[in-house]
Amino acid sequence: MPDADPFSVYGTEIGSRLLLGTAQYPSPQVMADAVAASGAGIVTVSLRREAARGRVGDRFLALIEGLGVKVLPNTAGCRSAKEAVTTALMARELLSTDWIKLEVIANDDTLQPDLFGLVEAARTLAGEGFKVFPYTTEDLGAAERLLAAGCEILMPWGAPIGTGLGLNNRYGLETMRAYFPGVPLVVDAGIGAPSHAAAAMEMGYDAVLLNTAVAKARDPVRMARAFADAIRAGREAYIAGLMEPRDMAEPSTPVAGTPFFDIGAKS
Amino acid sequence: MGVQQVIGGVDGAAGPLAIVVNGAPMETTAASLFELLCELGLGEARVATARNGAFVPAAARAGTAIVAGDRIEVVSARQGG
Numbered sequence: 001m002p003d004a005d006p007f008s009v010y011g012t013e014i015g016s017r018l019l020l021g022t023a024q025y026p027s028p029q030v031m032a033d034a035v036a037a038s039g040a041g042i043v044t045v046s047l048r049r050e051a052a053r054g055r056v057g058d059r060f061l062a063l064i065e066g067l068g069v070k071v072l073p074n075t076a077g078c079r080s081a082k083e084a085v086t087t088a089l090m091a092r093e094l095l096s097t098d099w100i101k102l103e104v105i106a107n108d109d110t111l112q113p114d115l116f117g118l119v120e121a122a123r124t125l126a127g128e129g130f131k132v133f134p135y136t137t138e139d140l141g142a143a144e145r146l147l148a149a150g151c152e153i154l155m156p157w158g159a160p161i162g163t164g165l166g167l168n169n170r171y172g173l174e175t176m177r178a179y180f181p182g183v184p185l186v187v188d189a190g191i192g193a194p195s196h197a198a199a200a201m202e203m204g205y206d207a208v209l210l211n212t213a214v215a216k217a218r219d220p221v222r223m224a225r226a227f228a229d230a231i232r233a234g235r236e237a238y239i240a241g242l243m244e245p246r247d248m249a250e251p252s253t254p255v256a257g258t259p260f261f262d263i264g265a266k267s
Numbered sequence: 268m269g270v271q272q273v274i275g276g277v278d279g280a281a282g283p284l285a286i287v288v289n290g291a292p293m294e295t296t297a298a299s300l301f302e303l304l305c306e307l308g309l310g311e312a313r314v315a316t317a318r319n320g321a322f323v324p325a326a327a328r329a330g331t332a333i334v335a336g337d338r339i340e341v342v343s344a345r346q347g348g
Contacts, residue, residue: 021346021347021348022346022347022348023346023347023348024346024348025346031346044347044348045344045345045346045347046344046345046346046347046348047315047342047343047344047345047347048342048343048345049289049290049340049341049342050289050309050312050314050341050342050343051289052288052307052308052309053307053308053309054309054312054343055312056343056345057312057313057314057342057343057344057345058312058313058343060343060344060345060346061313061343061344064344073344073347074347074348076347076348082320083320086317086320086321086322087342089315089322090315090316090317090322090340090342091315093315093322093324093325094313094314094315094342094343094344095344161348162348189348211348212348
């Protein structure tokens with residue numbers, strides 16, 4: 001089994017198909033251990049206000065940069081294209097990366113993407129030389145506009161952030177995969193269980209981005225490993241080719257030569 | 268910008284300025300964004316800054332005047348999903 005099955009985004013090969021968030025862990029050490037156990041090649045971070053005389057950011061950066069993984073800053077919490085663009089510019093300077101996970105949030109209850117602001121911000125940031133990873137929905141129209149804006153990857157939600165509901169719209173996600181066969185697609189948000197992640201990979205998604213399901217597990221390190229296994233299994237299954245489901249049963253054991261076959265029929 | 272710098276009290280004669288830093292009101296005698304960061308004890312910290320909603324690169328902080336009513340954001344990296 002080929003263990004090296006990287007996917008490529010913006011010209012960079014990523015060795016793992018698991019992207020892991022760094023929030024909500026019981027401690028920084030557990031977070032670091034979970035990242036290591038997951039084998040994730042990319043971790044997400046946010047930008048938040050630094051208190052006077054605070055050095056929280058310096059400590060966090062030292063921890064993250066010690067993990068030896070690519071860092072993908074996000075614009076979490078931004079509610080307009082303008083806020084997201086300013087946040088992205090700050091992130092680029094702070095983290096020395098032109099990668100940005102672009103979130104423009106439309107609604108507090110669902111944390112669903114504001115697709116209008118998202119496209120606007122993506123266009124501006126692509127023009128500024130950013131490599132934009134847009135947190136979007138399975139809406140094909142929005143997806144086409146994001147690609148036209150310069151995005152080379154799309155990250156549709158599985159379910160609202162933090163819900164753990166899994167793949168809420170399988171039809172929509174399958175359609176998106178079929179419609180954009182050559183575009184790297186990542187299910188981002190809503191993943192609650194390794195089986196959800198495996199299902200996304202079986203559909204042919206290139207990777208999965210999750211956070212809460214690992215961070216809030218009783219044992220985050222072990223759960224990180226479980227997700228890594230599930231994602232690898234789902235990827236292998238997709239490459240191997242899943243069977244077509246059928247409505248009627250069909251014996252897997254050959255019928256020919258079944259003992260008592262001639263006398264076993266019920267009247 | 269030139270006028271703002273005069274109002275901002277580059278010469279220190281205009282007294283403290285009322286500004287908002289990270290959402291909290293405060294008074295400062297800092298003439299520039301760089302001086303403000305030093306006053307906040309963040310002169311050496313790895314932070315990024317914005318003034319009135321617009322990104323201010325690190326190299327531009329010393330030349331960015333602080334004006335009464337400014338809304339300054341000072342951010343660093345944190346846990347995120």
